[in-house]
């Protein structure tokens with residue numbers, strides 16, 4: 215079959231195996247509720263809202279695979295989308311790698327989306343998929359940064375003053391979000407080539423950059439923020455309340 219005749223199948227890998235310690239004690243972050251629904255379910259629905267997505271692979275905490283399968287069975291999700299749950303690893307990089315290994319033959323476009331970004335709008339998801347289908351091998355949604363950013367020499371002890379080593383020009387900086395989109399073979403090659411070092415890569419596009427492949431940025435969305443700290447939960451619930459008031463979502 216020629217490349218053009220081959221169907222383009224898009225799958226999403228959702229790493230959801232983190233403990234979320236910065237949110238405080240409690241269940242793994244992805245399983246915490248936002249307006250009564252687990253964050254992971256919001257994230258899965260956000261991906262399945264795109265008509266282009268035919269498969270979602272959720273990477274669950276290794277002791278939580280059965281629980282996550284039950285959760286997916288218990289919540290209404292679009293019929294056109296298939297779901298798989300696999301066990302994750304000790305780092306995000308490992309968890310994504312394990313998700314990629316579970317992909318069936320025939321997937322040509324892969325999105326990687328953090329369960330911790332439950333509210334990304336479908337237009338952002340579609341824009342990332344479209345950019346990959348238009349020929350980019352790696353696509354990252356991103357926003358300009360509001361704060362000036364300093365690079366420092368990290369202090370030995372938390373709270374100690376830190377030496378500033380550089381102030382990058384703010385207008386050239388972007389804060390990157392997910393879903394990040396990839397040509398399947400390019401991302402699989404990056405994960406096969408780049409060894410795990412320390413806590414591993416926090417960003418899949420960064421791994422593709424290290425292979426020397428081009429990565430492009432498309433506009434992100436302020437509602438695609440990452441739920442990391444307790445205040446982010448308040449903001450996420452406020453966004454959901456606004457959506458419900460605006461369109462009965």
Ligand code: C5P
Pocket residue numbers: 228229230231232233234243244273302303304305306309310327328329330331416440442
């Ligand atoms: O901790 P951080 O905010 O960087 O996590 C980003 C995403 O990676 C989260 O959705 C989290 O569940 C996931 N993750 C994972 N496996 C790990 C660590 C984080 O799937 N070992």
